[in-house]
Amino acid sequence: MRVLVIDIGGTNVKVASTDTPVPIKIPSGPTMTAKSMCTQVLAATKGWRYDRISIGYPGPVVNHRPIAEPHNLGEGWVGFDYDKAFGKPLRFINDAAMQALGGYKSGRMLFLGTGTGLGSAMILDGVVVPLELAHLPYKKGHTYEEYIGAAGLEHRGKKRWRRSVLDIIELLQKAMVCDNVLLGGGNAKLMKKLPPHIVVGSNENAVKGGFRLWEDLTSKQAAKL
Known part of the structure; x- marks a missing residue:
């Protein structure tokens, strides 16, 4: 199973995968919307192979969806159709929780x-x-x-x-x-x-946490995040 990890931050969106574990950076900032994030991530990872997606989000998450707009980014994150945008099974988790994991x-x-x-x-x-x-x-x-x-x-x-x-x-x-x-x-x-x-902590922790989110040992608790 190959996992794409998206770590959304106020300065950069970091993207890595099972095959590309060293993250690439996409500038974010106060004008980045959910739609622009998805568009830029898909463009930057064109040709990458992955089966699942983990998304670290800078705000509260319930049932794998953001429930509040982020403080340091643009608008439109709550209610956006991420499944349609990416077309892959995905799990959201608070970005700090992903690093902690x-x-x-x-x-x-x-x-x-x-x-x-x-x-x-x-x-x-x-x-x-x-x-x-x-x-x-x-x-x-x-x-x-x-x-x-x-x-x-x-x-x-x-x-x-x-x-x-x-x-x-x-x-x-x-x-x-x-x-x-x-x-x-x-x-x-x-x-x-x-x-x-x-x-x-290591800079690699967010990526590791994104991988662990799909492991059998964490799948039950991930469903509660």
Whole structure:
């Protein structure tokens, strides 16, 4: 079985497959719609062979469909006919949950994805639980995402941004009663001197998670995402 993995982000859409595991990038941004994403992915992967599709979506997902429009992209994602556009069996999963699934090893793990926005998920003894923490209040009337998303990094600088990342991890880890934390997203690599219970995830985790979504061991839980 060959799987096409589509990881939708606020800056790029990353696309990989079983035969092409190193992702290619398609620029996204605030004007990208669901229709344009599908059109560009199909054009970029013309000639690729795949039987199934995994789509990591930057927002809440229920029954393999987005239920809210993304904050950092264009409109028209909810209600779009993805089955018709791609013509293949597909599964949607929250993008943070897909990365978490790809990097999970054992126990109770919290995942935070520090990219354009802030993705979050937990895995509890093998069960994936997508979270929506980015827009909850944190400090001074601002949200977690506003502090440690891309805008927070740009406005506050790396040093203050790193302190906020560690502070937020500590707060959430205590609240969620987690054994360890997987830190992903494009800006995770900027962190320094992390305690042993915090690990920076590999860029390959999203692709691995997309593959795992179709494996027998995860198919039952995937149906609940």
